[in-house]
Amino acid sequence: MLDLLVDLKKGKRGAIAKAITMVENDQKESKKLLKKIFKNTGTSIIIGITGPAGAGKSSLINKTVGALKKLGTKPAVLAVDPTSHVTGGAILGDRVRMTESTDSGTYIRSIASRGATGAVSRSLRNSIRVLEYAGFDPIIIESVGAGQTEVEISNIADITVVVFNPNTGDSIQTIKAGLTEIGDIYLVNKSDLSGTNQLFDAVRDFIGDSDRNPSILKTSVKKNTGITEFAKTLKNMMALKKKSKKEKDIERLEEELKDIVLNNIREKIDDMLDSDKTFSKYLKKLQSKDIDPFDAGDKITKSMLK
Structure with missing residues (x-):
């Protein structure tokens, strides 16, 4: 990572290409890189x-x-x-x-x-x-x-x-x-x-x-x-x-932070739903038309937010 940062600072094309590919495809490595460069x-x-x-x-x-x-x-x-x-x-x-x-x-x-x-x-x-x-x-x-x-x-x-x-x-x-x-x-x-x-x-x-x-x-x-x-x-x-630019960036960073938090929550909820018994119970009811989607959604949400 250190070599990449040094080459990046020098504006070397190979390093830039590598870093952008990382940003697009490798969330874990990308986070490490962005922590290092964010201040600059x-x-x-x-x-x-x-x-x-x-x-x-x-x-x-x-x-x-x-x-x-x-x-x-x-x-x-x-x-x-x-x-x-x-x-x-x-x-x-x-x-x-x-x-x-x-x-x-x-x-x-x-x-x-x-x-x-x-x-x-x-x-x-x-x-x-x-x-x-x-x-x-x-x-x-x-x-x-x-x-x-x-x-x-x-x-x-x-x-x-x-x-x-x-x-x-x-x-x-x-x-x-x-x-x-x-x-x-x-x-x-x-x-x-x-x-x-x-x-x-x-x-x-x-x-x-x-x-x-x-x-x-x-x-x-x-x-x-x-x-x-x-x-x-x-x-x-x-x-x-x-x-x-400073004012505009203050707004943008707020937007970005909200995006990141919502994204994290969405990922967590996806994981929870995959293994949630209440979800599968109401999904079956919905599929057999024993309940409407809104009711099912409310009941699942309530059980998750307990």
């Missing part, structure tokens, strides 16, 4: 990049990472991928599209979303801590662009970027579907395509008036336009968010 985490700005599939997020991140490095930052990327149902691992399409930034020494890692709420948060939070300990700042989280994960990522991120492109024909509908509350920056990407200006105006009219007053920008990876401006906007926002 919580310092980096987390940027969540989300938006509908096909918005061009991976290519955009690829270019933006380069621009952020030129501005003197040390970014890393965690791509939360849809889980491959066969292996339970992450589908690595994103890493293929981000070869440019990987070659320039940026650390990029795919994390499987495993389809469970909470599971994303847990492995993400701790993977972020590993990267913070290794000296990366900012840490960019890319979401798969699927409902629940977006909201979870906006809870973890200090800055949330929502990416649209003019090709998603129902863009305005998409915009209305809950993404309006979470963005600090809205990007109309692939702005070389026709329909860009209408979409940009629609985003501005619909979202720009909100109390949060988010930035609304256009980018095109193909034409390499708007990327530098986006990176500069991010860097300025990072400086601002550093000031309010």
Whole structure:
């Protein structure tokens, strides 16, 4: 463990990969590691990049990472991928599209979303801590662009970027579907395509008036336009968010602690139910329709809380 910590502090890629794998797959070892590094985490700005599939997020991140490095930052990327149902691992399409930034020494890692709420948060939070300990700042989280994960990522991120492109024909509908509350920056990407200006105006009219007053920008990876401006906007926002980060982290740690306690209780209860005579007694009654599920649930709960 000591060797791993030393290499991690030096930012060695092999050590980072090993530590994140541990966080994802080995709870016991992961707890030991996190106990050692916890005090030296919580310092980096987390940027969540989300938006509908096909918005061009991976290519955009690829270019933006380069621009952020030129501005003197040390970014890393965690791509939360849809889980491959066969292996339970992450589908690595994103890493293929981000070869440019990987070659320039940026650390990029795919994390499987495993389809469970909470599971994303847990492995993400701790993977972020590993990267913070290794000296990366900012840490960019890319979401798969699927409902629940977006909201979870906006809870973890200090800055949330929502990416649209003019090709998603129902863009305005998409915009209305809950993404309006979470963005600090809205990007109309692939702005070389026709329909860009209408979409940009629609985003501005619909979202720009909100109390949060988010930035609304256009980018095109193909034409390499708007990327530098986006990176500069991010860097300025990072400086601002550093000031309010302490407060936000206080809330986050409270959420995390509740998550851990509830999880521990859930595991304990699962174990108890497996061996609980009252549970099997009422389950049989329920299965033969001698009792309804609510009554059965109440009776089992009462017996367990004695």
